[in-house]
Amino acid sequence: IGMQDLSQLQTPMRKEIWQEKRKQDVTTQNITKIEVPKSRPVYKQILYLVIRNMKTYWRTPEFTLSRLLVILLVGVIITSTFWQQKYESAADIQSRINAIMFMMMLTAAYNLFTIMPFQIEKRALVYREISSGMYWMTMAVLSDGIVEMPYLIAETIVGVNIVYWGVGFQDTEMSYLYYNLTFFTYLYFMTALGMFLAILLPDALSAQLVATVVVQVFQLFAGVIVPFDKLPVYYKPMYWISAQHYAGEAIITTQFHDDHTPICNPSGKIIEDAPWPFKKFINGKFCSESGKFVGLSDFTGIVQAAEDFMYKSDHAFLHGYKFENRELDLTIIIAWCIALRLLTALAAVTINHNKR
Numbered sequence: 001i002g003m004q005d006l007s008q009l010q011t012p013m014r015k016e017i018w019q020e021k022r023k024q025d026v027t028t029q030n031i032t033k034i035e036v037p038k039s040r041p042v043y044k045q046i047l048y049l050v051i052r053n054m055k056t057y058w059r060t061p062e063f064t065l066s067r068l069l070v071i072l073l074v075g076v077i078i079t080s081t082f083w084q085q086k087y088e089s090a091a092d093i094q095s096r097i098n099a100i101m102f103m104m105m106l107t108a109a110y111n112l113f114t115i116m117p118f119q120i121e122k123r124a125l126v127y128r129e130i131s132s133g134m135y136w137m138t139m140a141v142l143s144d145g146i147v148e149m150p151y152l153i154a155e156t157i158v159g160v161n162i163v164y165w166g167v168g169f170q171d172t173e174m175s176y177l178y179y180n181l182t183f184f185t186y187l188y189f190m191t192a193l194g195m196f197l198a199i200l201l202p203d204a205l206s207a208q209l210v211a212t213v214v215v216q217v218f219q220l221f222a223g224v225i226v227p228f229d230k231l232p233v234y235y236k237p238m239y240w241i242s243a244q245h246y247a248g249e250a251i252i253t254t255q256f257h258d259d260h261t262p263i264c265n266p267s268g269k270i271i272e273d274a275p276w277p278f279k280k281f282i283n284g285k286f287c288s289e290s291g292k293f294v295g296l297s298d299f300t301g302i303v304q305a306a307e308d309f310m311y312k313s314d315h316a317f318l319h320g321y322k323f324e325n326r327e328l329d330l331t332i333i334i335a336w337c338i339a340l341r342l343l344t345a346l347a348a349v350t351i352n353h354n355k356r
């Protein structure tokens with residue numbers, strides 16, 4: 001076979017190879033142009049996520065039911081300890097304040113510490129579904145906040161009513177309303193804080209360590225353990241940062257507003273049997289250990305109205321708390337909640353802890 005015949009034989013083969021390669025290139029180009037399916041409309045994303053998360057909550061009783069059981073147990077313990085408490089001294093009122101703050105702090109902290117591992121555990125699933133175009137990350141964050149609402153309402157109903165009527169708090173509509181609203185908003189705030197830390201930090205251990213510090217700071221600078229006027233000047237800004245300070249101020253001031261119950265500060269019983277000429281100056285104004293007038297050296301305290309002792313007088317126990325701030329307190333806690341939800345959405349979009 002001559003060289004001319006060989007070239008004529010190779011030409012069809014080259015053409016066939018070129019055509020096959022061209023087909024492969026076109027196929028490759030088509031593959032690279034395939035797009036990820038677009039996500040569903042926003043309302044469908046939210047509906048799907050809310051229904052799915054509600055089922056997840058319902059099928060996880062060790063998470064959802066435990067929160068109600070803990071708040072029920074703590075409520076029963078506090079109620080049985082302070083059943084229909086009557087306050088006659090500063091110590092009695094301080095015990096009542098501690099009951100209020102302990103109930104609120106413990107239930108909120110329990111929500112904070114249980115929501116973090118629960119959220120982190122389902123994080124890989126969320127990343128996978130978002131990468132497949134099922135929904136947006138912001139919709140996942142929004143639905144988490146919506147699903148928590150009925151559970152927080154149930155916790156508020158159980159926790160508030162057991163303690164409120166069992167201990168014998170103020171029987172007024174305003175006091176009861178502010179107690180419920182403040183309790184609910186603070187529970188939501190701490191739950192939202194747990195969701196934020198679960199997104200921000202890589203694992204449950206680091207999230208819980210940070211949460212422990214936050215809870216302790218909020219409690220220390222809430223104005224109850226150390227009143228505002230006793231704080232060093234360089235710690236006073238922490239008082240305004242503490243969310244527990246705003247919750248405590250809204251509840252406590254509404255509980256003791258217009259409460260003129262006479263109490264002995266710091267201790268004792270009110271003297272009512274002082275003889276003339278001391279009767280006018282001592283009866284109902286000073287206290288003794290037994291409540292009887294023995295002598296001037298036996299006085300154990302002076303008589304004050306509960307409201308004045310709590311926050312209204314210049315030397316009040318919770319100096320810095322004001323009844324006029326109750327609406328502002330609620331507004332600030334709600335603003336904290338909104339800010340945390342926005343920060344959670346931002347962190348979820350910008351931070352990815354998926355290692356695969």
